[in-house]
Amino acid sequence: MKTIITSKNAPAPIGPYSHAVLKANMLFVSGQVAKHPATGELILGDVKSETKQVMENIRGILTDAGMDFTHICKTTIFLTDMNNFASVNEVYGSYFTGDYPARETVQVSKLPLNVNVEISVTAIK
Numbered sequence: 001m002k003t004i005i006t007s008k009n010a011p012a013p014i015g016p017y018s019h020a021v022l023k024a025n026m027l028f029v030s031g032q033v034a035k036h037p038a039t040g041e042l043i044l045g046d047v048k049s050e051t052k053q054v055m056e057n058i059r060g061i062l063t064d065a066g067m068d069f070t071h072i073c074k075t076t077i078f079l080t081d082m083n084n085f086a087s088v089n090e091v092y093g094s095y096f097t098g099d100y101p102a103r104e105t106v107q108v109s110k111l112p113l114n115v116n117v118e119i120s121v122t123a124i125k
Contacts, residue, residue, distance in 0.1 A: 009060020011035035014112060019061045027065050031078065031120040032057040033113055047084045047116050051091040054119050059095075062123060069095050071123040077105040078118040088117055 005020035010032065013019065020029040034043040034053035037060065043053040062068055079088060085105060093100075101121070111118050 005061060005065045007037075007061045007064040009037055009064060010057040011037045011040060020065060022065055025125045027062070027067060027071070027121075027123040027125070029058060029061050029121045029123065031076075031118040032061075033111065033115040033118050035113070042113060042115065044115065047087045048091050050115065051088045051117050051119075054117055055092065055095050058119065058121055062121075065123070065125075067123050067125050070097075070099075071125050072096075072101045072121045073124050074122040075101050075103045076120045077103065078108050078111060079105060080108060080111055080116050082107040084116060092119070 003022040004018045005022055005027070007019050010019050013030070017030050020027050032054045034050035035041070036043060036053060037057065043050050059069070062071065077088065077092065079085065
């Protein structure tokens with residue numbers, strides 16, 4: 001059995017997917033972009049602000065699943081420009097206090113809604 005996690009603290013999905021799926025003690029969080037959950041406004045332009053909104057959306061989903069950033073075991077970061085790696089990494093890293101999750105960061109040609117960064121995570125409770 002699996003449980004679908006839907007969060008009011010993350011923007012509504014823009015396609016046929018769930019915010020997250022909980023299976024036993026594993027949470028699979030869909031890729032999040034910098035869309036404000038309350039207003040639906042895209043936070044674009046400054047990649048640090050964009051990354052902060054992505055991480056806050058992830059926080060909202062984790063919270064609704066009864067977890068937090070300490071439960072994250074694996075992340076994937078998608079960037080449209082690898083030149084933004086250091087800025088994204090700075091913001092991303094501020095959400096963890098050590099024992100960092102496994103991660104890969106890849107450059108892609110385009111992301112949904114023309115955002116600059118998308119992040120997905122897997123967490124275990």
